[in-house]
Amino acid sequence: MPPRLNIPPVTRVVLVVLLLQSVLSAAVRYRQWSAHSEIVVEWLTLIPQLSLFYPWTFLTATLVENNIFTLAIAGLTLYHGGRYLERAWSSREFAKFLLVASLIPNTLTFLVLVTLFTITRNERWTLTTIAGTIPLQISFLVAFSQLVPAHTVTLFRGVLSLRVPKFPLIYICIVAVLSLTPLLTSASLFLSIFGLLASWTYLRFYKTIFPDLDSSQPTSLRGDASETFAFAEFFPGPVKPFVSAITEPIFNLLVAMRICTPFSQADISAAQGSNFIQRSGHGGVRAEAERRRALALKVLDQRLHAATAGPSGASRSQSQPPNQPGGSGAHTHQQPNAQAAMTSQPTAVLGETNYNPDHDHSDKSDS
Missing domain, CATH: 1.20.1540.10 (Rhomboid-like)
Known part of the structure; x- marks a missing residue:
């Protein structure tokens, strides 16, 4: 069949x-x-x-x-x-x-x-x-x-x-x-x-963020303030400062035109336990946010595999090794869940994927 x-x-x-x-x-x-x-x-x-x-x-x-x-x-x-x-x-x-x-x-x-x-x-x-x-x-x-x-x-x-x-x-x-x-x-x-x-x-x-499954945060939070999703991240390293210098005035103009809304201090405080990184938070806050993001993605991946692969998908999800405790959140935590979700179907088109945190970028952002 x-x-x-x-x-x-x-x-x-x-x-x-x-x-x-x-x-x-x-x-x-x-x-x-x-x-x-x-x-x-x-x-x-x-x-x-x-x-x-x-x-x-x-x-x-x-x-x-x-x-x-x-x-x-x-x-x-x-x-x-x-x-x-x-x-x-x-x-x-x-x-x-x-x-x-x-x-x-x-x-x-x-x-x-x-x-x-x-x-x-x-x-x-x-x-x-x-x-x-x-x-x-x-x-x-x-x-x-x-x-x-x-x-x-x-x-x-x-x-x-x-x-x-x-x-x-x-x-x-x-x-x-x-x-x-x-x-x-x-x-x-x-x-x-x-x-x-x-x-x-x-x-x-604007998009309502995916809620952190490990917390009771409100689901009305919008957007993604993570540094890893800044517009300059789409460009090569040497070009990023120039892109940031151009996009900052454009963002201020959009805020003045009320097209975009900057992240308020209340949003940043509420996001300390959410699934994205704060633009102005300290390194520990970013690490904790990444840790929670990894946990949320792990639960999401287990549900996706259970829905698509039946008992075999559930057994594969349960066989994944747990995250190592301690460390600095996203900089030390592997994300087998996201890797599995990315490679379960699109592998034949995109090739293999793996998760390698950029230590240099992370250390720079935490400084």
Whole structure:
């Protein structure tokens, strides 16, 4: 008897819609194909000059791929990433995240293309197709950077090892190159950049945090004030000071415009027992927060394996060695739970993962 695919509801719906809309778009373009013109589906994808009468395209365009190559990548990304994030956050939170990661990048890209047309008077910009799961793909990478920031993904049998927070920037570079080919449109680069900014801003300041299962903290806390999830962490070490110098004034401007809300002292005090690191707390507070975060992730992983693998998953979770007591929290605690969750399914796509805390960075942040 073949194994039954256990796909959470929101992920299942997204995969079905992606397949149906992509096939429908391909069928329409094939039926109307002409050697002298480019066929577009303005009622399904977002085209600045043609789709104003179809406002739903600001959402539907995200789940339309125009070729089999990008469709295959999108399906794998949504299947593996969607299963992980939906089980980690709940279906409701995952659906909200998908809406943010779809609507905001599509809308901002639409405005950029209209602005470029206004400046250059080149009609090509307003006829550019905005479509594809690129904003969702980079948003998933940002979400993984928040959940497992200290994990390292090993590719090509150990030839290349990269920490998870480095993948969003690499992904943008890949999209920039592919946008010069027929595989992706010129709007793809804008979609990837705005997808990074929108998803990071939402997770950093607005999303309800995953509660610490070892504490009775209120669930109304929002955002993630951890130093490991600062925007500069997406960039290489030598560039981080320059990025911080640029993002700080932008953040102050967003606070003045009431788009973002800085973390208050009450939030920092309440977060001392939560699952994220405080920006202004002392080293001991950060270590305790990381310790609680590791415990919460361990319980989460046990529940995920129990739900997906049945008795065999439960036995594997119980066989994991306990964390070593003492030490400095995240800097000495292994996280087999997060490692198992990251490698149980996506291993075939991403390679192996392991957890190696960055001691130098941790010591610097605690000083």
